[in-house]
Amino acid sequence: MATNDAIIGWKTITFGCDVVEPGNSANFRTGDWRSQRPVLDKEKCIKCGMCWIFCPDMCYSQTEDGYFEADMEYCKGCGICAHQCPKDAITMVPEEG
């Protein structure tokens, strides 16, 4: 069974519980608890970047061919990208297992 024991001691925790390493949220995998994933239909996509702008976890990055691809390490399956897409090019499909 999973536990949530301490990962740092009270004597070694940073002053005021600050995060002193900039950008370290990249180390925090938010994709673990996703129940559905965005699937792109390239036929419909116009490469407008709305998904990239609206994703709250900044999962999207643009690939060389101009499409936007979500990083499943971080995608939490909220569906905001699918909701914002003006062309309904993104479909949320349930994660299996």
Added chain:
Amino acid sequence: MGKRIGVEVSIAIADAVKLARAEVIPAYPITPQTHIVEHLAEIVANGELDAEYIPVESEHAAMSACCGAVAAGARVFTSSSSQGLSLMSEILYIPSTMRLPMVMVVANRAMSAPISIWNDHQDIMVQRDIGWIQTFAENGQEAVDLVLHAFRVAEDRRVSLPMIVNIDGFTLSHVIEPIELPTQEEVDAYIPPFKPKRKLDPRKPVTMGPVGIPEVYTEAKVAHDHAIKNSRKVILKAWKEFADHFGREYHPVESYKAEGADTILVTMGSISETAMTAIDKMRDEGRNVGLVRIRLWRPFPAQEFRAATKHAKVLAVVDRCLPPGAVCGPVGAELRSIFYKIPGAPKIFSFVAGLGGRDVTVERFEEIIDKAEQYSKRRPKELYEVIGVREK
């Protein structure tokens, strides 16, 4: 040394904040704290103090602005009361665990309902566990002195915690007392410039106030708990140095004719002056009674309190707060805890008095002491008693 002049306590507090060179003052007015922040607004507007005065839209915003300003490295002061203090509540727990030092004067006032602008300690007892260092002043001079002390302690890098100085609403905030304000040079010698342990700086980015997942939350809170417990040494040293600088000595608890007394009255704040008069009267009548006043409320000075009352047989504890449904008032509960199962501990009786501006007179204190002594012989039915309640 400055001159001793007759001045309203609120005005003197504002002048003390000016002498302490506060840099950011986010404040929202509320009776009976108003004169403090009004006078500060005047001082800043007149150019007498080089500070940013932020007339915020609520106390919630005031405390939020305070946190931001300290995080940016400024010396910060604010003040509130009662409902206003409660409106800050959501934010009050934040600067303490985040170790953001600032000073707030709370002009203690009752909580509604019914609406009351008058004095008791219910507003601050709501905020008992916010993790700020807290002191209680007895008179105007002490209020000024504790404000200067608070800047010195809060900003000490070993402490780095926010601090509240409690002053009784109206009975302190609105009275004119002879008060000696030190000179600027003297205050500068006592309070060094604020050098925060860390601050917001784009060249060295940090995130302050992140999420604390279950794997770190406990440790963050324990670190805070240790910080406030360890602040004791700095608090005491800053009082000792205060005496060296200004000639007035302060301690976590104050004893008045308590040495060898069988029955000791326990108070906090300005009613202690009336309590001393009651003790004098009863001593003249041959009663072996004394008074111990708690000045440092958080961290609670258990050691000093036990030492000050170690020969007493009976403690009559006066709370200016009635927590409905609790076993007794917060001060009473604290004292029962620190004496629990200690051999030879005094019998402790808890009284609630002076709610919503009701006067606690010499006669009331005599009644409290008489009752405590009677109860020590025959246990009372209740765990506390509200004094001066009219039945019909």
